[in-house]
Amino acid sequence: MTILVTGARGRIARSLVxxxxxxxxxxxxxxREPAAAQLPEGVEAVAADLADPDTFGPALDGVAxxxxxxxxxxxxxxxxxxxxxxxxxxxxLSAIGASTDSADPIARMHxxxxxxxxxxxxxxxxxxxxGFATNTLSWAPTIRADGTVHDxxxxxxxxxxxxxxIAAVAARAxxxxxxxxxxxxxxxxxxVTRREQADLIGEAIGQPVRFVLQSLDDHRESLAQWGPPExxxxxxxxxxxxxxxxxxxxxxxxxxxxxxARPYAEWARDHAPDFTGGSxxxx
Ligand SMILES: NC(=O)c1ccc[n+]([C@@H]2O[C@H](COP(=O)([O-])OP(=O)(O)OC[C@H]3O[C@@H](n4cnc5c(N)ncnc54)[C@H](OP(=O)(O)O)[C@@H]3O)[C@@H](O)[C@H]2O)c1
Numbered sequence: 499m500t501i502l503v504t505g506a507r508g509r510i511a512r513s514l515v516x517x518x519x520x521x522x523x524x525x526x527x528x529x530r531e532p533a534a535a536q537l538p539e540g541v542e543a544v545a546a547d548l549a550d551p552d553t554f555g556p557a558l559d560g561v562a563x564x565x566x567x568x569x570x571x572x573x574x575x576x577x578x579x580x581x582x583x584x585x586x587x588x589x590x591l592s593a594i595g596a597s598t599d600s601a602d603p604i605a606r607m608h609x610x611x612x613x614x615x616x617x618x619x620x621x622x623x624x625x626x627x628x629g630f631a632t633n634t635l636s637w638a639p640t641i642r643a644d645g646t647v648h649d650x651x652x653x654x655x656x657x658x659x660x661x662x663x664i665a666a667v668a669a670r671a672x673x674x675x676x677x678x679x680x681x682x683x684x685x686x687x688x689x690v691t692r693r694e695q696a697d698l699i700g701e702a703i704g705q706p707v708r709f710v711l712q713s714l715d716d717h718r719e720s721l722a723q724w725g726p727p728e729x730x731x732x733x734x735x736x737x738x739x740x741x742x743x744x745x746x747x748x749x750x751x752x753x754x755x756x757x758x759a760r761p762y763a764e765w766a767r768d769h770a771p772d773f774t775g776g777s778x779x780x781x
Contacts, residue, residue: 499562500524501672502585504548505569506535509632510591512780513665514565515541523673528557551575558583563672566590568611577618587621587678589671591664594628594683602732621678623671628685628745631658631765634695636720641699641707641773648712648720651737652693655745657685660760660768662781663751670754682750687759689744695762702766703773 501518505511506529516538518525525541532543546557549571558564558580566576566588580588596608608626615622637647664684671677690698693709700707712720714734721730751759769778 500526500560501563502561503527503565505529505567506532509661510664513662514668516780517665517669548572548576554579561585563587565668568592568608570607573611573614577614581618581620585620588615589623589668590615592624592626594626596626603728623677624681626683627659627664629656629658631660631762635772638772642775645705646708646710647696648710649692650712650714650717651741652709653691653741654737655689655691655740655743657689657745657747658762659684659686660765663759666755683748684750685748687747687761690762698763698766699773702770
């Protein structure tokens with residue numbers, strides 16, 4: 499039976515496709531522009547948009563399991579179509595703290611996605627990762643330009659997780675029995691500050707990276723590209739709250755996959771080309 503990976507261009511999706519393929523699974527990747535995903539040979543690509551029900555049919559035909567992004571538009575329609583198509587298991591990429599009651603719009607959006615999947619009645623596994631290591635790819639333009647990171651919170655802690663570890667948990671959940679109903683809180687293995695992350699990127703690229711204290715106004719402006727102003731305020735609040743406070747790490751990646759979660763230093767080495775002008779390949 500086929501496994502459908504949605505959001506083909508997504509970083510987790512690309513890693514998951516690679517991992518499922520290496521495990522011998524039959525994989526179909528769906529995205530709005532599958533050609534842009536540069537899928538490996540052996541993967542069936544279909545054009546599908548989670549917000550457009552007319553595109554679901556060919557994507558879901560003969561599918562047993564789905565890896566699903568928490569796309570807020572159209573998820574109810576997608577899971578209803580999945581149920582009609584006979585899908586038996588959905589692995590949802592949610593987020594830590596997901597809740598329909600949360601005051602945090604990011605947590606609420608993921609809570610709504612979890613609600614939509616639960617309402618479908620299809621067996622589900624919820625992946626609730628914390629902050630992604632890939633968030634620091636937003637530093638790449640200034641690191642490439644002049645070796646600097648601009649941010650107001652050098653001592654803010656997080657436990658950044660490698661996209662390949664989220665994908666590894668998803669791959670297990672989609673190919674082994676026993677993950678139905680599970681809720682997996684996923685983090686990287688250790689708490690690091692933003693300044694330490696910048697230093698680790700410097701080590702990975704073999705050139706020092708200098709941390710420049712950014713004003714809050716400039717920071718708000720740079721966060722505006724990721725979403726509405728209220729989202730920027732939530733991200734700033736989280737960063738302020740975690741200044742000088744080591745973040746909690748879970749052992750879920752090890753428990754589910756049998757191997758330790760990859761430290762940020764490894765992520766920085768894997769992504770060194772992104773910080774020097776090339777582009778990294780999915781793992
Ligand atoms: N960042 C965090 O710290 C964090 C924490 C917890 C949870 N999450 C969840 O994880 C998700 C992000 O996962 P990710 O890092 O794998 O995703 P990503 O690389 O940011 O891609 C997300 C989706 O955006 C679309 N996309 C990618 N590149 C695009 C482009 N150039 N133009 C237009 N659309 C593009 C893709 O869908 P198509 O192939 O259909 O275009 C893809 O599925 C978030 O949306 C959130 O739900 C994030």
